[in-house]
Amino acid sequence: MTSADLTLPAAGLAPRALRNATTEAPWVKWTLIALALAFMSFFLFVPLVTVFVEALKKGWDVYLAAIVDADARSAIRLTLIAALISVPLNLVFGVAAAWAIAKFDFRGKNVLLTLIDLPFSVSPVIAGLIYVLVFGLQGWFGEWLRDHDLKVIFAVPGIVLATIFVTFPFVARELIPLMQAQGTEQEEAACVLGASGWQLFWRVTLPNVKWALLYGVILCNARAMGEFGAVSVVSGHIRGQTNTMPLHIEIVYNEYQFAAAFAVASLLAGLALVTLVLKYVVEQRVKAQLRGARDRQE
Amino acid sequence: MILTRTLLKRHSVLPGFDLALGFALLYISLIVLIPLSAAFLKTFTLTWAQFWDATTSPRVMASYRLSFGASLAAALLNALFGLLVAWVLVRYEFFGKRLVDALVDLPFALPTAVAGIALTAIYAENGLIGQHLPFKVSFTPTGVFVALVFIGLPFVVRTVQPVLEDLSRELEEAAATLGASRWQTFRHVIFPIVMPALLTGFALAFARALGEYGSVIFIAGNLPMVSEITPLLIITKLEQYDYAGATAIAVVMLVASFILLLIINALQAWARKRQGGI
Helix, strand or coil, X not given: CCHHHHCCHHHCCHHHHHHHCCCCCHHHHHHHHHXXXXXXXXXXXXXXXXXXXXXXXXXXXXXXXXXXXXXXXXXXXXXXXXXXXXXXXXXXXXXHHHHHHHHCCECCHHHHHHHHHHHHHCCHHHHHHHHHHHHCCCCXXXXXXXXXXXXXXCCHXXXXXXXXXXXXXXXXXXXXXXXXXXXXXXXXXXXXXXXCHHHHHHHHHHHHHHHHHHHHHHHHHHHHHHCCHHHHHHHCCCCCCCCCHHHHHHHHHHCCCHHHHHHHHHHHHHHHHHHHHHHHHHHHHHHHHHHHHHHHHC | CHHXXXXXXXXXXXXXXXXXXXXXXXXXXXXXXXXXXXXXXXXCCXXXXXXXXHHHXXXXXXXXXXXXXXXXXXXXXXXXXXXXXXXXXXHCCCCCHHHHHHHCCHHHHCCHHHHHHHHHHHHCCCCCCHHHCCCCCCCCHHHHHHHHHHHHHHHHHHHHHHHHHHCCHHHHHHHHHCCCCHHHHHHHHHHXXXXXXXXXXXXXXXXXXXXXXXXXXXXXXCCCCCCCCHHHHHHHHHHCCCHHHHHXXXXXXXXXXXXXXXXXXXXXXXXXXXXXXX
């Protein structure tokens, strides 16, 4: 719209001209929407749908056979074990780090914040490599571990460690901004009223952050179950023993059993969809809690 | 109590500082800092000449060119379309908008290996999209680019979206009253406000793409000198038991990542200041 339209409020065009002052012409609007949707389709929708289509291409029997296969079952079990150990550990860390950072003022806080983000900027492959350098046979503890008949690399402990590394920041990153926005007044009030440290945490802090906590756990879990690069380096790819679901997909895919690979992949894609739904629901609650925190401060 | 005495700037009645910070520092040291330092210490077993050879041989240089080049191209496309998607999601109402909004996060939630095999199938010569394209995508450097676009997509959308949501309409109305066209308003009013967030999203997508492994190796074809990314080269060296060589390349990548992390932190500080000032 040009400025000329705006100077003609009496010409019967007024409502339309005014609306157009802060929105685009319909053809611009629909072109932009179409472009955005086309881009999303090529890179998101089609790949997602493809996983399920390819998985069921050869029918239900092949699909089920691929999932109940002994190697697939052991891969599923290992993936669950890795997530069950790494998520709770990172949860405890996230709460501890968020408590220190959000509720206290101390020297080096920004350094700690940067360190928490560090694993996000390290390539997963390098995350695996550093544990090989520490625990591998050529590594710092390699000989000691061998003498004591312990295995970390090419075994389950290595897989768990690599998973912890890549999922390390998720819970802390969700909690810190919310707890910082909430401030310390409620906790201080509880403290003055005689609450012990644990009472304070369980009754005041935790109810205030429970949705953000859940949100962090959901993201952490999704990444823990789906991690590929870091786990690939430390796993050794021993079928039935040190293969997680993503690694199992790779092996089966490289053997040209595409339907079977996509069948196991469809389980992870299903998990991703559940994650997105939970994320959407929880995100609304987190926003509400964050708004509540801001209103109280104002 | 040592932590309280040396680090705490202001006294607090709240308990648990020593326990919380102590545990956090111990955990970070054990899981992140000590293993990461192993990478740097390992490279000291190499002489400078060996380090230089390991990190600048032709095959390694080719992998840098591909990794940095494809990551840059993918992050640029993501910046352009990420801004577009964020704009469409914030400004317009259309059928299925919530679904589209939720699906933006798919690359965060979908395991990279799953994304890798799905993209390979679609963009293969007989694939759903690949058969209509005049050029090969799967098993070429273009395939690497496609995978990196996929994994970087949410970063730009999710950093730009909140800024667009907070943008006050009064500014645009003022621009319109002063006679600006929609394009002029976007170019001179909206874009400068969104720019720091856009740059942050771009840098985040670039950093993520640089280290990506899972989704790329299926679609890349992994031909040495042609379609071999740097993270794959690290794994190849490891499989040949060339630990020092693998670590030398890893250190180069780590330094690049750390520099990017610093740039991203500075960009985020700038974006916060810019937003706070309006």
